Amino acid sequence: MAIRILTVEDDERIRTAVKLALEDEGWTVAEAENGEDALALFSQTPADVVLIDIMLPDIDGFEVCRAIRRASDVPIVMVTARDDTHDVVAGLEAGADDYLTKPFAPKELSARIRALLRRVRTADPSSPQLRFGDLEIAPDQGVVRRAGTEVHLTKTEFKLLVELATSPGKVFSRENLLDKVWGYDYFADGRLVDVHVRRLRTKVEVDPANPRHVVTVRGLGYKLQP
Numbered sequence: 001m002a003i004r005i006l007t008v009e010d011d012e013r014i015r016t017a018v019k020l021a022l023e024d025e026g027w028t029v030a031e032a033e034n035g036e037d038a039l040a041l042f043s044q045t046p047a048d049v050v051l052i053d054i055m056l057p058d059i060d061g062f063e064v065c066r067a068i069r070r071a072s073d074v075p076i077v078m079v080t081a082r083d084d085t086h087d088v089v090a091g092l093e094a095g096a097d098d099y100l101t102k103p104f105a106p107k108e109l110s111a112r113i114r115a116l117l118r119r120v121r122t123a124d125p126s127s128p129q130l131r132f133g134d135l136e137i138a139p140d141q142g143v144v145r146r147a148g149t150e151v152h153l154t155k156t157e158f159k160l161l162v163e164l165a166t167s168p169g170k171v172f173s174r175e176n177l178l179d180k181v182w183g184y185d186y187f188a189d190g191r192l193v194d195v196h197v198r199r200l201r202t203k204v205e206v207d208p209a210n211p212r213h214v215v216t217v218r219g220l221g222y223k224l225q226p
Helices: 012-024 035-044 061-071 085-093 106-118 155-165 174-182 191-204
Strands: 004-008 028-032 049-053 076-080 098-101 130-132 135-138 143-146 149-151 214-217 221-224
Touching: 004 012, 004 035, 012 028, 012 106, 028 035, 035 049, 035 061, 049 061, 049 106, 061 076, 061 085, 076 085, 076 106, 085 098, 085 191, 098 106, 135 155, 143 191, 155 174, 155 191, 155 221, 174 191, 174 221, 191 214
Parallel strands: 004 028, 004 049, 049 076, 076 098
Antiparallel strands: 130 135, 135 143, 143 149, 214 221
């Protein structure tokens, strides 16, 4: 089946340029100029990747992202007109997997989407179940349980946790994780890693402020405590 991309952008010129660039990659593109239309379109025909502009005329991009995330773990890219730390972090906290700052090159957008599409929920079928105290990870099933209760993770959160868990005790730098989890072979923003670690902790830790499993190694990165 063709890959379907939903792009949510109120500026017609940008929306058209994005559509042409994505269709050049062979992908099917659905367009929405506001949040209400985006949510209706997604409800009717879910997309494989969603691009959401933060500044929309009715429901802002953050709320659109949160609404889609409540219903689906589809990869989401937030698009912002400024490289503002607050906007970037707020978008990631709302559930986005990545972000892009306008203006961006079509090749960069396509590369980001290809990286997101390569990210699958399951790992190697031969991967054994991993257990760390009350935390149980089944990479082959795409399942995580804490104290016997299944925990819902997005594709990115799941891949991040599996990457850490398959090498317990090993310290991963932000650059390592950007490469292994996001699939970026170029410089990207370490905030992607930090915010996803924070979100992951809220789901797998009993006390996210004092993590037992996903811990910070100051000045170096993150590891999963065996």
